[in-house]
Structure formats: C-alpha cells, structure tokens
Amino acid sequence: MEAQRTRRGVPLAVEGLEVAYGRDPVLHGVSLSVEAGEFVALLGPSGCGKTTLLRAVAGFVQPSGGRVLAGGRDITREPPERRGAAMVFQSYALWPHMSVARTIGYGLSVRGWDRARIAARVEEMLRLLRLEGLGARLPAQLSGGQRQRVALGRALAVDPEILLLDEPMSNLDARVREGVRHELRALQQALGITAIHVTHDREEAMIMADRIVILEGGRIAQAGPPEELWARPANAYVADFLGATNRLSLRMLPGALAQGSEGEAPMRADPARAPPAGPARVLFRPEEGRILAEGESLHGLVFRGTVAHSAYPGGRWRAAIRVGAEEVLVDAPDRIAPGQPVRLGIPAAAAHLFADTGPTPARHTAETTAG
Template sequence: MADLTIETLTVAYGGTQVLNGVSLQVARGEFVALLGSSGCGKTTLLRAVSGFVPVSGGRIAIAGRDVTAAPPERRDTAMVFQSYALWPHMTAAQNIGYGLKLRRTPRPRIEERVAEMLRLLKLDGLAGRNVTQLSGGQRQRVALGRALAISPDILLLDEPLSNLDARIRLELRHEIRVLQQRLGITALHVTHDREEAMVMADRIVIMNAGSIAQAGSPEEVYHRPASPFVASFMGADNVVALRAERDGGTLSIAAGADHDAARLPVGHEVGDGGVHLAAADKNNSGSLISAHFRSEAARLAASGETPKGALVLRGRITQTAYPGGRWRYGVAVGGTVFLVDDGERRAVGDAVGIVIPPSALHCYPLRGAA
C-alpha cells in the first residue's frame, strides 16, 4: 500500500516551471532518497509534499487521503531542516515537545514522549540544556526528535546532514536509518550526496531539470543507469566515444586510434559482469556510442600489456594525486584526459593502458551520430 502518492505534480515559480509532471509512489515504511544537483527540483518536491509550496497541477495523497490543497498542519508530515530550525530560547526537551504542545497533548504524555525521544537519540542528560549549548550533531538529533515525537505519517528530511562535519555525518546517517527502520516510518529524504543516498535509502529517485531521470534500488541505479546523465551523476563520468555493434550476447567494439578492437559480453541483470547497454542501444549496428566508466572501476597497465576480455585505451599519464589508499592518475588519451585509480606508483609521462572490464562500461547511443 502506498503511504505517499504523487501524481503528475507541476510547480511553477512565476513563469518558470520547476516540476514537470512528477509522479512517484512511496510504500509504507519505505525510505526514499531524492537525489540531484542544485536546482533539479528535489527540494521543491519535498516542500510541495509538506504543503509549504503550492502546486500548479497534479495530486498529492498521504495514507490514501488527498492533501493537495491541505495546509501543512493538516498533512501529518514532519520536516527536519538543514538549518535545524530550533527555538534558541528553549531547552532540548522543550524543543522536542513543542509539536506535541501545539497539539494540546496532555503534559504527562508530552513528558513521556520527550523522554522516549531523548533515549532513542542518545541525548540522555541533555534535556534541560539550552540548544545553543549543544553541538551541531546534538542539535540535529533534537530536530529529529521534535519531528518524530508527533508520530507523523511521513518524515521529510531536507538535507539534514549537510551542515555537519564528516565524522558526525557518518554517525547520523546510520542512526537515522536505524530509527526509521525501528519505527517503521515512511521517509522522503533530499540530498545531493550520492553516497548518503546509497547507504540510507531503500530506493533512490534521481531528479534532473524538474523530472525524474531514474528511480530504483541503490544497486540498480549504480549498475544500470538509464541515461548518460544518470551514469555521470552516479560517478561514471569518464566518457569515450566508440564504434560498436551488438551481436547477440556480445558487443563488438571496432579498433580506433587509441584502442584495439574488443569483443565483450553484454550484461542482462544488475551487476552480472557484462557491458550495460541502454534500451535504445540493444539493436545498434555499427553505430557510435558513448561509453561511461568510473575511475575506480578501471586500472592501469604497462603500455606493452594486452589484457584480454576488456577495453584498453592507450595514453600517457599527465597528472598524479594520492587521495589515500590508491593513486589517482589523469591519463591523456587522444584529446581527452581520463581519471583512473590504481594501486601502483607511476610517473607523469609514463605510457599506459586504461583497462576497463565489461562490467564497468555503461553504453548509450550518441545522438545524431551515424
């Protein structure tokens, strides 16, 4: 049963269309991440669900009830903001209980619920402390407790971790996910952080220019991106143009100025080890395609090596960096520089081959190419 239903939702600011007929269903107890870059419409969609942004068209239903025209306080949603949005003159306990107080909940029940939230969020001993005396991580826990205290139908998370340092952000990712699963609450989470969406969500909705580019499990959108945009957004932003032909379960890649011919298996399932071909590519015949791959999915080989069962691009190292654990190299192939991670130390100017296994290649037709 869908806990949240969004049907052909449109939102416009003045003459600018921000959401273009977005449709989405979120099941009860599901954690869905809205992922995308700034300006893609993800926060507008979240705020439309909460009632803070009026819609131009379409429908929003929560637990089967049409709330499209309902004010925020009648939607049974709760929002956790990036900026915490806590009352600075109140204690942690008073902030957590604020929504219950507005609902005229009896005082003993408020105290009971606040104590429960403090315990769940590891804020024991901080009930009477003013929120201005708390750390960023503690303030965000208070904001989360305030949202959860009212037992909303839908928990809305508007980039709640982006203001925190890396260590606290990792801790709270885990804590929010554990709490969401423990309470069985439905959650819609806005983020621009790909890793955050991958580790927290049951399903990821990738947005671009006010529309949904792809929706699926983390594994699905990572291994089988539906378009060049999704592939690049999910980290496969090295792109090489190839001439290739589909022959049954094999992709035959023609030799080029900087690579040898290759015959690679075509994948059919998520992460099954073969080349991922977009639907439009499945019947290509000697056409130009764009092949995307991630820097960490390839490796480098000495110029004389000829690895089998992989695409090998020939080039020279133009830059090196050490981000930790592995070296990151810029390798010039023709007029393009590709980023590749490798465990071996190499020098600028070395002739190398970029070895790309079939499972790392995501291929799409080059529009207008013949």
C-alpha cells in the same frame, strides 16, 4: 536504537505533480510511489526540483497540477499540520531561547496536549535519541550531532506517518555525519516510518535509501534500488551523477560491438542496452579502470594513452591518462611517471555505453553541490 512503541508509516503517492514559481515551471508531471515504511532518497544537483517536490509533499508549496495521496487520502490541498507528515529542515530551525525539552515538545503543546503527557513523550524521545540529561540545555550548548537529533526528536514526537528530511546532515562535519547516517537509518527502520530524504550527496543516498530517485530538470531521470542504478544507469546524466565521471569517445560497430583503440579487440555489449552503430561514449568510474600490462587481455574495452600526471590522494595513486584529446582519471597501485604509454582497460561491467548526442554536458559534483 529501539523504539518504545510500534509505529507504522503509510504509503505515499505523487501523481502527475506540476509546480511552477511564477511562469517558471519546476516540476513537470512527476509521479512517484513510496511504500509504507520505505526510505526513498531524492538525489540530484541544485535546481533539479528535489526540494520543491519534498516541500509540495509537506504542504509548503501548492502544485498547479496533479495530486498527493497519503495512505490513499488526497492531501493535495490539506495544510501541513493535517498531512500526517513531519519535516526536518536543513538548518534544523531550533529556537535559540528554547530548551531541548521545550523544543521537542513544541508540536505537542500546539496540538493541545496536557503537560504530563508532553513530559512523558519528551522523555521517551530523549531516551530514543540518546539525549538523556540534555533536556534543559539550549541549542548553543549542543554539538552539531546533538542539534540534529533534537530537530529529529521534534519531528518524531508528533508521531508522524511520513518523515520528510531536507538535507538534515549537510551542516555536520564528515566524521559526525557518517555516524548520524547510520543512526537515522536504524531509527527509521525501527519505527517503520515512511521517509523521503532530499540530498545532493551520492554516498549518503546509497548508504541510507531503499530506493533512489534521481531528478533532472524537474523530471525523474531514473528510480530504483541503489545497486540497480549503480550498475545500470539509464543515461549519461545518471551515470555521471553516480560517479562515472570519466568519458571517452568510441565507435559502436554493427552487432553491438564497442571499439576502443585501434588494434585492440572490440567489446561485445549487451544488445538490449547498447547504443546504435556510430559515435558513442563510454562512462566509467576512476576506481573501476585498470592499467593493463602489454599483451594482457580483458573482457571489456581497451584504450591506449599516455600518463599526464599522477597524484596520491591516500591509499592508492590516481593517474591522469590522455587518450587522444581526452583525459580520464584512473586508480593505480603505484605511481606512473608522466609521459609513460599505458593500456587502459575498462571491464565490461564498469563500461556504461551511450550514444554520442553532442557536446559533453557540465559535470555534476554530487558530493559538494547544494540544492
């Protein structure tokens, strides 16, 4: 999509933001900078504080501490309509009795624009969002993807400097959602709007964002470009949320050596990132593990285990492998019979090592958890 006019977003800064609901703190001194025109995804499970952070930026939640600046201007106490921001809600919030054209032009009429000017802007939005000819339709007469674009058009019509997106694609089916992701990203880039996107969907954040901010318990666990977080998660929480859901216990030896099963060669880890000598865990993704032939070497960790069962999710087999009392999932090109002993290899680049700090926390389900 190509914009008809040039717009430009502004930089956004969140400084030491504190938010509480009653006596329950939700955000604990969160600080975040977003560059002008940057697309940032707030990612995390339900209850981590991502939606509260978005609503505080929008002006729907008042912080108890800290401040929010847009383009260098302190907007912490400004009402939502004076922040230069527009929000697209998860439910779209479309009025059932209001046509597409009236919905898109609603914010403009509230701002006192005359009818001719509103009509011209609405037509521009209809063209921009590929909704030509649908201006007279009601929401019930639209597809899910069309309703999403109407909600986006209503937000963009007021020419915002900052676009806030609260899981706007969670109500779309998977096929439609995939196309809308790319449309929205292309539109944001063409318009140059600063965008903050709340999502619980890991793949959505990876595809769309310039930078991902992962929240944990009202604090930022890690922030950075998608490829950086994917390759170098800061802790086990981040690694797990980004798909490294397999966990195996091991021991770290002096000299940053990680020992897999007895009799297998240890892996030399990056000394700057390796946990100290003692009990540790390795986290890795199912698609990054390998089934090794007897005697096959690997620059990484090797564990000996037994196949518990295999399933075929499509395109490859996925084997559940027991290593001692633990079980992990690994992709394989062919079915492996239950009970068969195997050597499981984890390449060094895929092996995320962390100190064993106690019981394994609850697993995250990034694709299905709402909030």
